[in-house]
Amino acid sequence: MSKYHYVRKSITWDGHRYEVRGKTEMEAVERLSELLTSLQEGRVLRSGDTLVDIWYQEWKRVYKAPADLTRKSLQLYDEKYRKYISPAIGTLPLRDVHDVQLQSILNDQRGMSFSHVTKLRMVMQEMFRQAYRSRLIAFDPSVGLRLPKNVKRSFRSITEEERAHILEVAKYHPSGLWVLLILYSGLRPGEAAALQWKDIDFDRNEIHVYKAVESGSNHIKTPKTPAGIRDIPMRSELRRLLWQAKGEPFSLLFPTKRGTVRNSSGIWKQWQSFAKELDLHMGAQEENGKIAHHAIAPDLTLYCLRHTFCTDLQRAGVAINIAKELMGHSSIAVTADIYTHRDQAILHSNISKLDTLDASFAQGPISASDTT
Structure with missing residues (x-):
């Protein structure tokens, strides 16, 4: 069961869907009201006060959706964000997110697969790197994130x-x-x-x-x-x-x-x-x-x-x-x-090549007359 509990509210503006979250019904309504005001005034993405949830939606719409990614790839971003990132920091303004919070999200995935944790880190790094490039934040909190201990699964050959x-x-x-x-x-x-x-x-x-x-x-x-x-x-x-x-x-x-x-x-x-x-x-x-x-x-x-x-x-x-x-x-x-x-089997077959080499040594050095 998730340790995060929140209420979600959504609104459609100019053909795009926005979602906010709050720990209570009242907090969610207040955030929705703030979002609506920001949309009306055209200042949703003008400062670090932008909520992480709102930035993710805009970032995906502007930078990822037009990138000719497959539907599965876009779903992967949503899955990682909604299940792991948003519950932890989605209601925070961008400027209030620090590296320790992002590292904690990764650390909570200790023991999970290598593929999962690397993709989770990728989503955080991509969205915060762009926020920094867009000058919404003064520093990128995703720099230097370390992967927790994980399981690197690999396929094997059949016996x-x-x-x-x-x-x-x-x-x-x-x-x-x-x-x-x-x-x-x-x-x-x-x-x-x-x-x-x-x-x-x-x-x-x-x-x-x-x-x-x-x-x-x-x-x-x-x-x-x-x-x-x-x-x-x-x-x-x-x-x-x-x-x-x-x-x-x-x-x-x-x-x-x-x-x-x-x-x-x-x-x-x-x-x-x-x-x-x-x-x-x-x-x-x-x-x-x-x-x-x-x-x-x-x-x-x-x-x-x-x-x-x-x-x-x-x-x-x-x-x-x-x-x-x-x-x-x-x-x-x-x-x-x-x-x-x-x-x-490959190790044995290659060692057998040394046996052939040993046999050639046993025959003694090659004399000049042997080469004529």
Whole structure:
């Protein structure tokens, strides 16, 4: 339960919605009245007396909404602000916000994911940096904010046991081809959901990737970065499976039952269906139609399949710069983060190279006559 309690009041002015908050009904009404007067006099954003809540709304409207951000990105700003920032400082004037307050908001998220705390800090830094640039405040309280202790979650490769079960379940499960496509090509789930049969180039033996389903919706968009646009050569087994399932050029490879594009929720449900069958195949116990004792690892996710494609490239000796292109990573550092994960098989195979070197030393030095 939140430790912050407040009353919200809103008003629409010149086509834009403004919201104020107060600890009591009377305080909220008073702030709304002050806001209305400020709007009428055209002085909402002229000083540090502007409430943080009002500044956030104006900042997002003026600086973020026109920046061609996705709907999900704008929702992320709202989610971080409304749940964590506004309850703590939303009713304060900008000039009264200090770094210790912002740091306290971050510290309250101790133990949360690295992604969450970094995004929360980003929102605070962006909105207060702009307030400083707009000369609404004399200093930027977001400078030097430190992340609290957090959990940096990462995906892993599937084990050989998991791979064997996945390959078996994929033979009969309705989503089997979809799962194998991601495993054998490293596509992101949103990229796979946007594929049409015309994107499968059997003549060139390539999958043309140039669009993806926007996270949080069923809209198809171009990839986040130019690196996402790529042509992935097909492995022979994947080509065979796709050829067997070949459909009309402009039809989706993996549509919903209504023939539409799967959104994020649909993709998640598709994986949950496959994961449940995989769980049973691995020995899970079912009672009254529900799994009572799981056999599947709790950290086995859909993205583990994409991660596995990358580690398979490493195991096969594919150069990291080539892997970067195939994965659609914008930076080789992202690929390197996967390539540097510990893999005992790779460690053993590389140590065996030293055995070969030892054998060459055992033969003794090469004489001049050996080189003629």
